[in-house]
Amino acid sequence: MLHTVNKSPFEKNSLDTCLAHAKEGSAILLIEDGVYGATKGTAVSNKVQEAMSKFTVYALEPDVKLRGVADKVMDGVKLVDYAGFVDLAVENDKVQAWL
Amino acid sequence: MKFTVQVNEGPYQHQASDSAYLFAKAALEKGHEIYRIFFYHDGVNNGTRLTKPPQDDRNIVNRWSELAEQHNLDLVICVAAAQRRGIADADEAKRNGKDADNIAPGFRISGLGQLIEGGIQSDRLVVFGD
Numbered sequence: 725m726l727h728t729v730n731k732s733p734f735e736k737n738s739l740d741t742c743l744a745h746a747k748e749g750s751a752i753l754l755i756e757d758g759v760y761g762a763t764k765g766t767a768v769s770n771k772v773q774e775a776m777s778k779f780t781v782y783a784l785e786p787d788v789k790l791r792g793v794a795d796k797v798m799d800g801v802k803l804v805d806y807a808g809f810v811d812l813a814v815e816n817d818k819v820q821a822w823l
Numbered sequence: 824m825k826f827t828v829q830v831n832e833g834p835y836q837h838q839a840s841d842s843a844y845l846f847a848k849a850a851l852e853k854g855h856e857i858y859r860i861f862f863y864h865d866g867v868n869n870g871t872r873l874t875k876p877p878q879d880d881r882n883i884v885n886r887w888s889e890l891a892e893q894h895n896l897d898l899v900i901c902v903a904a905a906q907r908r909g910i911a912d913a914d915e916a917k918r919n920g921k922d923a924d925n926i927a928p929g930f931r932i933s934g935l936g937q938l939i940e941g942g943i944q945s946d947r948l949v950v951f952g953d
Binding site: 806813 | 842846853855
């Protein structure tokens with residue numbers, strides 16, 4: 725299953741909700757302000773790093789670049805473009821948006 | 824693969840309608856089918872032809888209409904959400920005693936059943952909102 729998170733973890737708890745509900749092996753795609761969750765050296769970096777042992781974490785590269793944090797993306801986060809987003813939606817049997 | 828896309832937010836206020844558009848465009852470019860795009864809640868504001876953004880800004884409404892024309896897309900606006908927000912086609916305007924309609928080309932107004940049917944008929948339902 726593909727989970728999308730579009731909220732900054734410093735503003736809303738959508739990422740926490742997603743991490744609490746997603747089953748092991750799920751794909752989590754951070755989009756829009758959600759990409760701040762993929763940056764290193766923040767209050768949530770450890771949590772996201774830990775989550776990567778259970779889930780594959782992706783971030784939407786165009787949204788990462790729009791926010792100027794391309795050089796701050798933590799190791800292990802996979803960057804995808806919109807075509808990659810579509811591929812993830814195809815590869816996973818369901819898409820759940822944590823709004 | 825068949826997709827239905829749900830858009831819950833209006834243009835220019837939130838990134839959701841941009842994300843939904845770019846997702847739909849990428850899916851079409853990859854050869855997938857967009858069975859329907861359903862505009863719900865403030866998302867219905869994507870379907871007014873009266874917007875006039877500055878020339879150097881993207882025209883979100885026209886962009887939807889153009890994509891719909893190119894790919895024969897079904898852009899559906901939720902009727903109850905539209906009535907609350909003043910989005911009307913000619914029939915809706917007449918039925919509700921309004922003096923004008925404002926629906927953009929390529930959009931149509933229908934009910935929530937169209938979202939459910941889109942979910943049933945499509946392989947994936949992808950939601951964009953706030």
